[in-house]
Amino acid sequence: MTETPEAHASSPWRHLSANAWTLRSDGFRVNTGLVVGEERALVIDTGSGPIQAAAILDAVRLVTDLPLVAVNTHAHFDHFFGNAYFAGHGVEEIWATGRGAEVMAEDGISQRHHVAEIEPAMADGDGGHTSILPANKLVDGAPVDLDLGKTSVTLFHLGRGHTDHDLLVGAGNVLFTGDLVEEGADPGFDDSFPADWIRTLGKMAALDDLYDVFVPGHGDPVGVDFVITQLNKMRSAVRVTKVAMDEASVDMTKAIPILPYGPEQSRALLTRLRTLAHWKWLEHQSS
Secondary structure (H helix, E strand, O other): OEOOHHHOOOOOEEEEEOOEEEEEOOOOOEEEEEEEOOOOEEEEOOOOOHHHHHHHHHHHHHHEOOOEEEEOOOOOHHHHOOHHHHHHOOOOOEEEEHHHHHHHHHHOHHHHHHHOOOOHHHHHOOOOOOOOOOOOEEEOOOOEEEEOOOOEEEEEOOOOOOOOOOOEEEEOOEEEEEEEEEOOOOOOOOOOOHHHHHHHHHHHHOOOOOOOEEEEEEOOOEOHHHHHHHHHHHHHHHHHHHHHHHOOOOOHHHHHHHOOOOHHHHHHHHHHHHHHHHHHHHHHHHO
């Protein structure tokens, strides 16, 4: 059975193309993607724990009862903490980059506290489907094409950005970008690579001959013009912050009011660039 979500008056799905939809979850408002073929369907990002994953799976089953495959765009809690629930309900393949799977295994436990308010059992690691389950199918190097049955999706990594392992999912004219693109809020810089992120967004924008709908990790779907605007804003912010870093006598926090982001993410960008500069200095010293 495959139905159009529009057939259900209360459907939470947003239609993107003939066989692709997106669903915005409560809490962290992550966009979960769904691509339906004739033999199986693909779920893109599994949510922040078993409660959210159950709601996602229920919504998926409004559309199709086909076997499912899952993808994690990156290893942040709100995008992969639902893996154990999906695995417990028959999903055998969960895809991510190799590095993404490593980060899930290494840092998953330390991220549990983020979901305490909306997924208390997941935060405590106590209850069904609350284990940290890394992806088990890996994209390393070359893109991977998944055949869903007369529908193919492409999983690929363009470079570092929001993390060092962001995975993109292309389905027809739709590109699911994970948190490489953020609509309605500032980008998250905590474990980002800002200079690389700018270049990765440039590569993404150059794919506008293939994709004209870009689905961010959070927020509404956008076009390539939005991607270019985010790129230019980030380039300006990085330039201003690096100038402040180069002027050793200047308090770097004075750059915060002139950055094009809110205070919290401006501080995160400043801190991240300073950390990366320190790493680079240590590598130089040891070489």
